[in-house]
Amino acid sequence: MTFRYANGVPTSTENATADILKAAADPKVISFGGGLPAPELFPVEKMKAAADKVFDKYGQSVLQYAETLGYPELRKQIVKLMHDRDVETTFDNVGVVGGSQQAIDLVARMLINPGDVVITEDPTYLAAIDVFNSYGAKMVGVEMDEDGIKTDALAKTLKEYPEAKFIYTIPNFQNPTGRTMTVERRKELVKVADEAGVPVVEDDPYGAIRYAGEFLPSLKHFDKDDNVIYLSSFSKVLAPGMRMGWLVASKEFMAKFTIIKQNADLHSDNLTQYIIAQFLEDNDIYAHIKKITDVYEHRANLMLQLIDEKFPKNVHHSTPEGGMFIWVEVPGVHTEDLFKECIKHNVAFVPGSAFYANAGKDGTFRMNFSNMNDEQIKEGIDRMAKALKVVMPK
Amino acid sequence: MTFRYANGVPTSTENATADILKAAADPKVISFGGGLPAPELFPVEKMKAAADKVFDKYGQSVLQYAETLGYPELRKQIVKLMHDRDVETTFDNVGVVGGSQQAIDLVARMLINPGDVVITEDPTYLAAIDVFNSYGAKMVGVEMDEDGIKTDALAKTLKEYPEAKFIYTIPNFQNPTGRTMTVERRKELVKVADEAGVPVVEDDPYGAIRYAGEFLPSLKHFDKDDNVIYLSSFSKVLAPGMRMGWLVASKEFMAKFTIIKQNADLHSDNLTQYIIAQFLEDNDIYAHIKKITDVYEHRANLMLQLIDEKFPKNVHHSTPEGGMFIWVEVPGVHTEDLFKECIKHNVAFVPGSAFYANAGKDGTFRMNFSNMNDEQIKEGIDRMAKALKVVMPK
Structure with missing residues (x-):
C-alpha cells in the first residue's frame, strides 16, 4: 500500500548529496567529503x-x-x-x-x-x-x-x-x-x-x-x-x-x-x-581535547600547506583555527565538473551547493581534515591537483 | 524574551496528569500510577x-x-x-x-x-x-x-x-x-x-x-x-x-x-x-523474560485477588494475561473524588480521563502492578478500599 505522507516528508528519497557521498564511498576513493572525528583518538x-x-x-x-x-x-x-x-x-x-x-x-x-x-x-x-x-x-x-x-x-x-x-x-x-x-x-x-x-x-x-x-x-x-x-x-x-x-x-x-x-x-x-x-x-576532558587538537592542527596545517603548494594560485581557502573543515573556492570552475573529474582520480569532497539553502556559489567545496592521516592527505591533494589541472580554464 | 512558538507546542506547561503524578510522587504515597518495569529484574x-x-x-x-x-x-x-x-x-x-x-x-x-x-x-x-x-x-x-x-x-x-x-x-x-x-x-x-x-x-x-x-x-x-x-x-x-x-x-x-x-x-x-x-x-532472552513474567504474574494475581476481596462488589476490572496494567471501573463514582480521597489515604493511581483523547468515561482508572512488591500491593489495596468506602454512593 502507498501511504499518504505529511508535507514535511520529501517526495523523493533521491538526493544529490546522497549520490555524491555514495560515489565517494568506493574504498579506492580518498574522501575528504566526510565529517567524522578521528576514531583512533576515541578514549575507548x-x-x-x-x-x-x-x-x-x-x-x-x-x-x-x-x-x-x-x-x-x-x-x-x-x-x-x-x-x-x-x-x-x-x-x-x-x-x-x-x-x-x-x-x-x-x-x-x-x-x-x-x-x-x-x-x-x-x-x-x-x-x-x-x-x-x-x-x-x-x-x-x-x-x-x-x-x-x-x-x-x-x-x-x-x-x-x-x-x-x-x-x-x-x-x-x-x-x-x-x-x-x-x-x-x-x-x-x-x-x-x-x-x-x-x-x-x-x-x-x-x-x-x-x-x-x-x-x-x-x-x-x-x-x-x-x-x-x-x-x-x-x-x-x-x-x-x-x-x-x-x-x-x-x-x-x-x-x-x-x-x-x-x-x-x-x-x-x-x-x-x-x-x-x-x-x-x-578524567580531565581538557587533557583529552589537547590530544585531539594536536592531531587536528597537524592535519589541517599539512592540508593547507599542500593546497597552497599544489593547487593553482587563484584558489582561495579558509584558514580555520579549529574544527574539522576547510572551505575552498576555485574561481571559474564548475564544482560539478571538478567533482566528476576528482572521482575519476579517486578523490572526493562535498560540493558547496549542498550547504546553500537557495542558490549556491559555484566553484566552492568543503574538505575534511580530521579523519585523514598524512598519507591520505598527501595522496588525496595530489589527485585533486591533477583533477584541477584538467578542469581549470586555460 | 518571550518566543513565538509553533502551533504544536502547548501554550500551557501545566497539565492535569503531571499534577496528579506530582501528588503521587510523595514518598509516603504507594503509587500504582507509574508505568515502570521492576528494576530488581534488570540484567545488570x-x-x-x-x-x-x-x-x-x-x-x-x-x-x-x-x-x-x-x-x-x-x-x-x-x-x-x-x-x-x-x-x-x-x-x-x-x-x-x-x-x-x-x-x-x-x-x-x-x-x-x-x-x-x-x-x-x-x-x-x-x-x-x-x-x-x-x-x-x-x-x-x-x-x-x-x-x-x-x-x-x-x-x-x-x-x-x-x-x-x-x-x-x-x-x-x-x-x-x-x-x-x-x-x-x-x-x-x-x-x-x-x-x-x-x-x-x-x-x-x-x-x-x-x-x-x-x-x-x-x-x-x-x-x-x-x-x-x-x-x-x-x-x-x-x-x-x-x-x-x-x-x-x-x-x-x-x-x-x-x-x-x-x-x-x-x-x-x-x-x-x-x-x-x-x-x-x-544470552537467552526468553529465559530472562520468563523471570520477568513469573514475577509479574504473581503481582498481577495478588492485586486482582485483593481487589476482588476488598473493593466493593460492583467494581469491574480487566484480567490481563501480560503487560503491566489493570483497568478498573467503579460505577457511580467520580474518579477525581476517588483520587483526592486516595491521596488522603496515601495511595495513588492514574485517573482514566488521562487516556481519552476526547471525553473520557468517569469512574475509570489504571493500576500498575509490575513495579510493586507484595507488601506495597497489600497495603495499597487496603488504603484504596478505605478510600472507596468514603466516596462510594450509599
Whole structure:
C-alpha cells in the first residue's frame, strides 16, 4: 500500500548529496567529503572503565526510566563545561539530547510553523537545512566573509523579515566554511537580534576543538535577554557514536522543551548519560581535547600547506583555527565538473551547493581534515591537483 | 524574551496528569500510577559483561557515527525476534529508534498534517495522544470491550472518516486497559483497514511479557499488503533506561523513514545498540523474560485477588494475561473524588480521563502492578478500599 505522507516528508528519497557521498564511498576513493572525528583518538579504555563503574555503582537506576531533561549529574557537569566556556548557567537551564542534531530538530519543531522565515548563514550545515525544510521553513541566507556572518547584512535581512522565527548560526569553525565569527560580530549579532526580537540558535559543536588563536566568548555569553538558545555536543570532544548533546536556554523555554522532548523519546539514553558523566568525573576532558587538537592542527596545517603548494594560485581557502573543515573556492570552475573529474582520480569532497539553502556559489567545496592521516592527505591533494589541472580554464 | 512558538507546542506547561503524578510522587504515597518495569529484574551483570565485550571487540567503531537505520547486527537480531513473534521480515525492513516512543513520534510526523484524522482505541496510551495532538491531529476514538477494539465500530468510523491517516492500536495487554485483542478481531482489523486504504500503526511494547493464555499472532502477521507499521521496544524485556526500540515496515516506508530519522538525530545511540546486540548474542532472552513474567504474574494475581476481596462488589476490572496494567471501573463514582480521597489515604493511581483523547468515561482508572512488591500491593489495596468506602454512593 502507498501511504499518504505529511508535507514535511520529501517526495523523493533521491538526493544529490546522497549520490555524491555514495560515489565517494568506493574504498579506492580518498574522501575528504566526510565529517567524522578521528576514531583512533576515541578514549575507548577510559570509556570502558567509566561504563564498568556505572554498572557497579548504579546498576538498577541506570537501566530504569529517568528524567526527561537528563541525568542530573550530567547536567551539573555540563554547567561546569559551560562555565569554562564563559557562560554562567544552572542545572535547570540545561537539557540533554541525542546529539546536537536532536537539539536542532526539536528547537526547529518548537519554533517553526510552515511558511515561517528562518535566517541562516550562507552557506550553513546541510542537515540543519534539511530539518528546517522538513518543518516548512522559508530559509533566508545571509552572506559571510572570513569574519563570519556579515552583521550589517543580517540587520538588513531582519528589517526585511521582522517576523523571522530565529537566526541559526555556527560561530566557531563553521560547518562548512571553517570560519570563526569575530568578537565584534558576536556582540553585534546578539544586539541586532535582540532589537528585532528574533531568537538566536547558536550551534557550537566544534568550539572546544580550537588548536590556534584565542578562545572567543560565545553568543550566549553576551545574551542578556535570554534570547540565545545554545547547542553543543560530546560528539567532537568524546565520541559521536554516543549520541549525546545538550542545549542551554531560558527556563521558560526549557519548560516547553520538556514537553516536546517527552513526546520525542521520553528522554535520552540513560546508560550513555551516566557513562559520560562518570567519564567527566574521573578524567580531565581538557587533557583529552589537547590530544585531539594536536592531531587536528597537524592535519589541517599539512592540508593547507599542500593546497597552497599544489593547487593553482587563484584558489582561495579558509584558514580555520579549529574544527574539522576547510572551505575552498576555485574561481571559474564548475564544482560539478571538478567533482566528476576528482572521482575519476579517486578523490572526493562535498560540493558547496549542498550547504546553500537557495542558490549556491559555484566553484566552492568543503574538505575534511580530521579523519585523514598524512598519507591520505598527501595522496588525496595530489589527485585533486591533477583533477584541477584538467578542469581549470586555460 | 518571550518566543513565538509553533502551533504544536502547548501554550500551557501545566497539565492535569503531571499534577496528579506530582501528588503521587510523595514518598509516603504507594503509587500504582507509574508505568515502570521492576528494576530488581534488570540484567545488570549480564549487561555489564556485554558492554565490556563491546568495548574490547569494537572499541573504535562503536564510538563512531553509524548507519541511520541502526547497527546491522542488532537489526539482524530483531529479525530473529520478529520471527519468534510469527512475523517474517528482513534486515532492510527494520529500523532502530530511541525507544518505541520515538517510533510513535516519527511515524506520526511522517503521516500527520494538521487537521488529519487519527483513529485510536478509546482509551489509549497517553503519550501517544500527546504526540498526535502535537502534530495537529484530530483524534477519533473507537470503543473497546474485553476483546479489544470493536471492529464493527471501527469499520463504521472508517466509513465516516475515509481520509483518516492511520489507526493506532496496542493489541497486547493494552495500555491502559491491560486488554488483549482476540485473533478474530486482529484479522478483521487488518481487513477493514486494508479495504479502507488506511494504514495501521501496531504498537507492541508489552507483547513478549505474556504470563497467561496463549501467544497470539500480531496484526503484522496478517498484513499481506504492507499496510501495518509494527513498533516494539527493549524497554519491557530488557531495560527502558537503554532507550532502544524498533519499527518494521515496508521498504518504501523505511526509505522515507531514513530521511526523517536522520533529521531527528542522525541515528540512535550506537554504544547501547552494540551492547543490546551483544547481550542478545550471549544470552537467552526468553529465559530472562520468563523471570520477568513469573514475577509479574504473581503481582498481577495478588492485586486482582485483593481487589476482588476488598473493593466493593460492583467494581469491574480487566484480567490481563501480560503487560503491566489493570483497568478498573467503579460505577457511580467520580474518579477525581476517588483520587483526592486516595491521596488522603496515601495511595495513588492514574485517573482514566488521562487516556481519552476526547471525553473520557468517569469512574475509570489504571493500576500498575509490575513495579510493586507484595507488601506495597497489600497495603495499597487496603488504603484504596478505605478510600472507596468514603466516596462510594450509599
